[in-house]
Amino acid sequence: MPDSEKQYYKSAAERASQLDPSVPAPADIPEAGLLEKGVLSGVAGLIEQAGELKMDRAAFLKLTGFSFAAAALAGCGSAAEKALPYLVQPDDTLPGVANYYASVCGGCSAGCGTLAxxxxxxPIKLEGNPRHPLNRGALCAMGQASLLGVYDTRRLKGPQVRGKDATWAELDEAVRGGLREQAAKGKKVRLLSRTLISPSLKADIAAFLKAFPGSRHVVYDPLSASAILDAHQATHGRRVLPHYRFDKADVIAAFEADFLGxxxxxxxxxxxxxxxxxLRGHEGRFSKHFHVESGLTITGSKADERATVRPSELTLALAQLAVRLGAPAAWTGGAAGPLPQARLESMASSLKSAGAKALVVCGSTETRAQLIANWINHRLGAYGTTLDLERPSLQRQGDDGALAELVAELGRGEVGALIVLDGDVVSEVAQGPALAEGMAKVPVTVGLADGDNDTAQMCSFRAPQTHWLEAWTDAEPLSGLVGLNQPAIRPRTDARQAGLSLLAFAGKPSASKPLDHLKEFWKREIFPRAGKGRAFDAFWDDTLLAGFADTGAVEAGGHSFREPRIEAAAAPAAGYEVLFYPKVALQDGRHAVNPWLQELPDPVTKLSWDQAILVHPDTAKGLGLAQGDMVKLTMGGTDAVLTLPVYLQPGQDPRTFSVPMGYGxxxxxxxxxxxxxxxxxxxVVGEGERLGVNVAPLFRLEGAQPLTSRVGAALAGTGENIMLACTQIHQSLYVPSYMTPVGGRRVPIVQELSLEEFRKGASAERDDDIPSLYADRKFPGKRWGMAIDLTACNGCSACITACQVENNIPVVGREEVRRAHEMLWLRIDRYYHDGADGLETVSQPMLCQQCGDAPCETVCPVDATTTSEEGLNMQAYNRCVGTRYCANNCPYKVRRFNWFDWPAVPGSETLTLNPDVTVRKRGVMEKCSFCVQRIMEGRAESARSGEDKMKDGDIKTACQQTCPAEAITFGDLHDPESRVAKLAADPRAFRVLADLGVKPAISYLAQVRNTSSVPA
Amino acid sequence: MSRRYVVGYFEEDGRLIRAVKELRDQGWAVADCFTPYPVPGLDEAMGLEHSYLGWVAFVAAMVGAFGMLALELFVAVYAWPVNIGGRPNASIPAFIPPFFEAGVLNCALTTVGALLAVCKLYPGREVPADLPRTTDDRFAVVLDADQAPGAADRITAALKRVGALEVTEQTPREAL
Amino acid sequence: MQSSAASVAGAASRPVAAHGHEVDPSDLPWVEGHKTLGQVTREIADYPMGRAGMPGAWWWIGLAISATALGIGGVCILYLMFVGIGTLGLSKTIGWGFCITNFVFWVGIGHAGTLISAILYLLRQRWRTSVNRSAEAMTLIAVMCAGLFPLMHMGRPWFFFFLAPYPNTRGSLWMNFRSPLVWDMLAISTYFTVSLVFWYLGLIPDWATMRDRAHGLRKRIYGLLSFGWTGSARHWKHYELVYLILAGIATPLVLSVHSVVSGDFATSLVPGWHATIFPPYFVAGAIFSGFAMVLTLMLVARKTMHFEEYITLRHIDMMTKVMLFTSMAVGLAYLSEFYIAWYSGDRYEQQHFLNRFLGPYGWWAFIMYGCNMGIPQVLWFKAVRRNLLVVFLISLTSNLGMWFERWVIFVSSLQADFLPSSWQFYHPTLIDYGVMLGSFGLFFTMFLLFARFVPMIAIAEIKHEVAHGDPNAHHGEA
Structure with missing residues (x-):
């Protein structure tokens, strides 16, 4: 039975007010987006108005002229001074037609396949490569946003020697000299990088290291998984990261592992x-997910059963579970353990009955915790099914121990040369300040970063490497799965690929160009393993097209299990603790300069731009703190004081304060x-100031292990209160529970079902069979519609960035987010509910519902918004005069108004503008168009090729295309065989606010939680 | 030579009406009266016909209203029939407010235009005769001095008899 | 005139006719002081003709203050248009805020004038004569103030002509007659035009009166303005009919204007807006606020321009009674809204009304209900109605209350409608306040100029009143 009686709330403040009417709802606030200013006028508008694409001569000229003008304008930055046509048309470039290049995402070290x-x-947009087995077409917000990096105006224009521009020859000469000199002196040569997954680069590194005997390559990860590798070294004899197979797991127990985010x-x-x-109808597999964490993450919000613990209790909680599953009682040291008995029982029995199909993951950076997790997984028999060691993951290779050693070497002044490949190590690790101090003593420091960061600025030599979109390289995220990274653009600066730089420094410069250099490597290393008897050229071409090659398992190794020796965890200290956690959009902060990511509302807090201390509402009440109060956070073991605003976060552990990393x-x-x-x-920030505070130096080092938490935390209010840039609770407005309408129910905007009820035939509550005064308008052909599965959606917000990039949506800055001027066409609404088992969270992507009887249209005085023949609610920007009446009358509040001429991000970032979508001017309304440009492209393509390129699934909206969870389905509702039509008739389907009679074209599929005690 | 008129001035509208009645009883044609405000019963006394401007107003209102309705239907059904919120092309109930407003507007402007035209009023129009204080506190009755031989004197006498404050003979700039 | 009548001791005393019978009080003259026609002319026309000396300090001070306000508003509007609507406190959730509140407020103020001149004319309420000219002027000025807002409030005001049906070069491209904004535009412009014509028609004989008393340049100007009016009985005959027709069509027009304005809200689906009671509710509110503003202005003008004998305590008494009546009509509408929200079973509507009262911004509603429904109840007492200071204060609170009524209806409805995720609050910016200040500046500047250069009381009409108002004077004679 749908639980429409649930009292949902959106924020802690609101909940407090719901529970206690006397509590005044505190003020809080909003978020925002960026925009590239544009001069481009509109193909989309043209097409929208035409209804269908009639390509006569004039229209053709308009279209081609448009694309050309766009290119010329964009190329010149501000205005077209000179515009020359192609003298010789390149074979593979057609004006107005996009090319897609298979590549590998360099946004992080996960190595997802992309299409640029x-x-x-x-390159104007990054999409997941649908053929890539890892991400199957999906891409996260960070990956998509990393596109901006290639156009970043802050990139170095070319090599520098001691702050002065130099030629590559000069730089190579100087670095080579320096390295030789240091090596001759017996000083150590060290190479420092984050995890590298490129086999070809690793080969170059090996060649470099060979040239300098005694040199070493130190790998670190800002979000360290070193403990997992170390634990496997201990239990399985191999320092590997297992490939976790969540698809094979029937029961998942995650401890502080935000694996969806x-x-x-x-x-x-x-x-x-x-x-x-x-779920398919009432059928389908449904795993059971237990989650234990300190703050609320999107993964925790999807969990069927969730418990919170303090960071210092995490290991004990794992031990508690292990003991329950048969481990020596000594592991817990007799302590009671933080997990409630009922939750523990339920977890243990579910895991036990799932056996090999169970999976326990742990995100702790403590080896002890990982050892226990390994023990449990081994005990359950999960190795070999849900944890793959045959083809382990290479996505995290960092070694905390090696990094600690390097820091020690630097401190002792033993290092003569340090080459930093990428990353901003001094800002990213706990030892940052010590590293910086040590680096200052190193005679030869070489930075290969292509932009400015704190580490690169300390280097005497700057050898900028190409952006991954400009590079010929490769990536091996899983053992044997090698992605081929082909460039999507010529290098925009005088940069050189890292591998080639290293070879040059080693005095063995490669004579080949990057492509040939890579080809040589592949011919040598990859082709023999994956060639399958073809010629190399054919193999190469196929691989370029597919984006990856599968060489099969590389390392065969047994996995004999050695029982770990676990010492009893120390009893957790009393008092508050602070947890430094990665936000979905920023993670370790490597893309902190990216405005798309900064403005992206956090899936959990809905904060954009702001760094805030998350505090449980009850705790805040106890401490006398309100939303937005500036506080000073102090903690044990350090004198540092963090001054940040407080954000009330339901679902937070009451004794843990969470602070996001990646700032400052x-x-x-x-x-x-x-x-x-x-x-x-x-x-957003004062002149020359940084956004937020970098918390990496506050990580606590336990031996070599960086722990992202500290005990003995305390908050002290400063008396100041600020408005946070939050997109959801812009204000403290609330409807307390006593205001439930007389004799009526609150409207079920989101619906939840328990798996048990659902299996018994329950279905979502539908409220859309209402009579109309008007005869139904018939849509003679297609009727575009969408289905969004709330069970699948985890709120990761990749769709928001996809929409932003695809549709040229501006970034507006913190203040404008506070003023609720954010421009995002697609937002994710997040509602909380205090269930019997604790907090339940539902994320609901909300975009234009493309109503059949659209209330926005009737009120527009100038017919700027009308319904198309295919049921699309269209917006003609040229016609709009900006009365905003449509936005008032939109029950979903999905229309966005151009309050200002949003200023461009300075410089070349405007090159990411999609020429197929009009850049809107000040004073006009805009909104989701179901990516009409993609529909029109499909139509044009069908017309051109004579085949139907609009079959079910051929046209994907940008949000659908990128969704990692495949929560979004788009298609023709009139085609009874289409997936979307079937989903719209699903027992879980309901339409939001359908009782208003607006006939929305989007169906939502109710969130289902597996509350049954046995795996289903 | 232009015509001469006898003008009688009164201090009260009541006396003016009595004078008009008497003069007309005596067979004199009263050319016009001039008063600072519309005097009730004066038109009856002068024997003026009812104004026909009411018909002008009615026709103008109908033309305005139905003209607008025609435009609405032309626009929404014929010229630009788009799907707006699923509403029928001819959304008659929604067309009523413009229908009404256009009727009122056309009625008002046309009727007032007609008034000005009928009375030949326009900015810059010369005042035909100088009749002191008739827009202030005097009431004047004007009769053609030449409507019968010797009429001027007899009219003057009659006016004095009914209590005219003052009687003058004037030659206005144009025919009244 | 009956110069022998005893001087009137005061409107409160019981008038007794000369022959000893009590007379119906409504037959009493509405102008006191037994004026002669010439006296009326002088007393009213001397101000605009500059014969009453230079305007007093109050006029200059008032003009300075209101012109400054107007200037500030002008700068704000220019800034707004150059920089963008984002400079106002509007947001993705609240698309209309201060500006539309002001718009409807001013349109409401603009109701009293035509109501007084047209409806009371048709109803033969003779007391209208003393106040109709100013009330109509106030209407015109208020409608001008109102008209400012929707225009500058557009995202692209320079394309305002897109709202008009005109043959264009874009092929078949027209506007949407279903949109209440189009109705609005037609209704407001028609209302303004008809009111202007009606007002000017009434002025023509007065310009002629002034022309005939003036010399030189003034005479030429008044001559142009008077269209050559002579007061011919033949003209009066047509004039009176046309005036009657205008009054006849202006009457439904007045009622339609605010009904149409309310359509902007009633035809939408926003809870709190979506109500069929809106047209009569808005009209009642408009009349209420219009009369409050007329009272505010008249009380000041009466005092400063010494019109005590034209605008008597009885006039004020009548106007306060109208206010009392409309206040109760508005109150009934308020209560009906609540009743319907409950009775309809519409959960969104119920949620809205609970929020309006019990939400964090219940104080808005408190001001609205208190000022519009509560305070005017004291007007039941004659002593209160005769106490000018109290009446003046009530007229001010009523204006305040009516501003808040619009604010509550528009903003509290928008800020929390269907999806809680989008709920939002309005933070007015300096520009919002500046523009509002500017509209008050425009209103008072224009009104002061009107008071200075145009006869504030309809001379011809008041003469008729003076001549025929006294039941002892010419009863049955005409």
Whole structure:
């Protein structure tokens, strides 16, 4: 039975007010988006108005002229001074037609396959490669946003020697000399990088290391998984990261592992997790998910059963479970353990009955915790099914021990040369300050980063490497799965690939160009394993097209299990603790300068731009703190004081304060210029200031292990209160529970079903069979519609970024988010509910519902918004005069108004504008168009090729295309065989606010939770 | 030579009406009266016909209203029939407010235009005769001095008899 | 005139006719002081003709203050248009805020004028004569103030003509007659035009009166303005009919304007807006606020321009009674809204009304209900109605209350409609306040100029009143 009686709330403040009417709802606030300013006028508008594409000569000229003008304008930055046509048309470039290049995402070390969408030789959007087994077409927000990096105006233009521009020859000469000199002196040569998954680069590194005997390559990860590798070294004799198979798991128990949001390979995991929970009608597998964590993550919000513990109790909680499953009682040291008995029983019995199909994952950076997790997985027989060691993951290779050793070496002044490949190590690790101090003593420091960061700025030599979109390289995220990274654009700066730089430094410069260099490597290393008897060229071409090659398992190794020796965990200290956690969009902060990611509302807090301390509402009440109160956070073991605002976060452990990492990075001063310039404008950051505070130096080191938490935390209010940039609770407005309508029920905007009831035939409550005064308008052909599965959606927000990139949606800056001026066409609404088993969270993507009887249309005085023949609710920007009546009358509040001429991000970032979508001017309304440009492309393609390119599934909206959980389905509702039509008739389907008679074209599928005690 | 008129001035509208009645009883044609405000019963006393401007107003209202309705139907059904919120092309109930407003507007403008035209009023129009204080506190009756031989004197006498404050003979700039 | 009548001791005393019978009080003259026609002309026309000396300090101070406010508003509007609507406190959830509140507020104020001149004319309420000219002027000015807002409030005001049906070069491209905004535009412009014509028609004889008393340039100007009016009985005959026709069509027009304005809200589906009671509710509210504003202005003008004998305590008494009546009509509408929200079973509507009262911004509603429904109840007492200071204060609170009524209806409805995820609050910016200040500046500046250059009381009409108002004077004679 749908539980429409549930009292949902959106924020802690609201809940407090619901429970206690006397509590005044505190003020809190909003978020935002960026925009590239544009001069481009509209193909989309043209097409929208035409209804169908009639390509006569004039229209053709308009279209081609448009694309050309766009390219010319974009190319010149501000205005077209010279525009020359192609003298010789390149074979593979058609004006107005995009090329897609298979590549590998360099946004993080997960190594997802991508397709870079190129228009006129410029990548304008990144999409997942549908053929890639890892991410199957999906891509996270961070991956998509990393596109901006290639156009970043802050990139180095070329090599520098001691702060002065130099030629590559000069730089190579100097570095080579320096290295030789240091090596001769017996000083150590060290190479430092984050996890590298490129086999070809590793080969180059090996060659480099060979040239300098005694040199070493130190790998670190800002979000360290070193403990997992170390634990496997201890239990399985191999320092590997297992490949977690969530798709094969019937029962999942996760301990502080945000595997849908930030942990190791979230896109892949989200897809696999969804695979294990895909309902078809009343049928389908549905895994059971237990989650134990300190803060609330999107993964925790999807869990069927969730418990919170303090960070210091995590290991004990794992031990508690292990003991329950038969481990020596000494592991817990006799302590009671933080998990409630009922939850523990339920977890243990579910895991036991799932046996090999169970999976326990742990995100702790403590080896002890990982050892226990390994023990449990082994005990359950999960190795070999849900944990793959045959083809382990290479996505995290960092070694905390090696890094600690390097720091020690630096401290002792033993290092003569340090080459930092990528990453901003001094800002990313606990030992940052010590590293910086040590680096200052190193005579030869070489930075290969292509932009400015704190580490690179300390290097005497700067050898900028190409952006991954400009590079010929490869990636091996899983053992034997090698992605081929082909460039989507010529290098925009005088940069050189890292491998080639290293070879040059080693005095063995490669004579080949990057492509040939890579080809040589592949011919040598990859082809023999994966060639399958073809010629190399054919293999190469196939691989380029597919984006990856599968060489099969590389390392065969037994996995004899050695029982770990576990010492009893120390009893957790009393008092509050602080947890430093990665946010979905920023994670370790490597993309902190990316405005798309900064503005992306966090899936959990809905905060954009702001770094806030998350506190449980009850705790805050006890401490006398309210939303937005500036507090000073102090903690044990350090004198550091963090001054940040408080954000009330339900679902937080009551004794844990969470602080997001990834802030306070070099380059974030650029956001000073984001947002409209006007009288009362407030810049995101002050001139020259950084956004937020970097918390990495506050990680606690236990031996070599960086623990992202500290005990003995305390908050002290400063008396100041600020408005947070939050997109959901812009204000403290609430409807307390006593205001439930007389004799009526609150409207079920989101619906939840328990798996048990659902299996018995329960279905979602539908409220859309209402009479109409008007005869139904017939849509003679197609009727576009969408279905969104709330069970699959985890709120990761990849769709938001996809929409933003696809549709040229501006970034507006913190102040404008506070003022509820964010422009995102697609938002994810998040509702909380206090269930019997604790907090339940539902994420609901909300976009234009493309109503059949659209209330926005009748009120527009100028017919700027009308319904198309295919049921699309269209917006003609040219016609709009901006009365905003349509937005008022939209019950879903999905229309967005251009309050200002949003200023462009300075410089070349405007090159990411999609020429197929009009850049909107000030004063016009805009909204989701169901990616009409993609529909029109399909139509044009059908017309051109004579085949039906609009079959079910051929046209995907940007949000659907990128969704890791495949929660979104788009298609023709009139085709009874289409997936969307079937989903719309699913027992879980309901339409939001359908009782208003607006006939929305989007069906939502109710969230299902597996509350049954045995795996289903 | 232009015509001469006898003008009688009164201090009260009541006396003016009595004078008009008497003069007309005596067979004199009263050319016009001039008063600072519309005097009730004066038109009856002068024997003026009812104004026909009511018909002008009615026709103008109908033309305005149905003209607008025709435009609405032309636009929504014929010229630009788009699907707006699933509503029928001819959304008659929604067309009523413009229908009404256009009727009122056309009625008002046309009727007032007709008034000005009928009375030949326009900015810059010369005042035909100088009749002191008739827009202030005097009431004047004007009769053609030449409507019968010797009429001027007899009219003057009659006016004095009914209590005219003052009687003058004037030659206005144009025919009244 | 009956110069022998005893001087009137005061409107409160019981008038007794000369022959000893009590007379119906409504037959009493509405102008006191037994004025002669010439006296009326002088007393009213001397101000605009500059014969009453230079305007007093109050006029200059008032003009300085209101012109400054107008200037500030003008700067704000220009800034708004150059920089964008984002400079207002509007948001993705609240698309209409201060500006539309002000718009409807001013349209409401603009109701009293035409109501007084047209409806009371048709109803033969003779007391209208003393106040109709100013009330109509106030209407015109208020409608001008109102008209400002929707225009500058558009995202792209320079394309306002897109709202008009005109043959265009874009092929078949027309506007949407189903949109209440189109109705609005037609209704407001028609209302303004008809009111202007009606007002000017009434002024023509007065310009002529002034022309005939003036010399030189003034005479030329008044001559142009008077269209050559002479007061011919033949003209009066047509004039009176046309005036009657205008009054006749203006009457439904007045009722339609606010009904149409309310359509902007009633035809939408926003809970709190979506109500069939809106047209009469808005009209009642408009009349209430219009009369409050007329009272505010008249009380000041009466005092400063010494019109005590034209605008008597009885006039004020009548106006306060209208206010009392409309206040109760509005109150009934308020209560009906609540009743219907409950009775309809519409959960969104119920949620809205509970929120309106019990939500964090219940104080808005408190001001609205208190000022519009509560305070005017004291007007039941004659002593209160005769106490000008109290009446003046009530007229101010009523204006305040009516502003808040619009604010509550528009903003509290929008801020929390269907999806809680989008709920939002309105934070007005300096520009919002500046523009509002500007509209008050425009209103008072224009009204002061009107008071200075145009006869504030309809001379011809009041003469008729003076001549025929006294039941002892010419009863049955005409």
């Amino acid at each position: 969408k190129d228009r006129d030789a410029r 930030t942990w190791i390979s979230p896109v892949e995991f989200a897809g696999a997790y969804s695979e294990g929970r895909r 990075r070099a380059g974030t001063d650029r956001f000073h210029s984001v947002g409209p310039k006007w009288l009362l404008a407030v810049p």
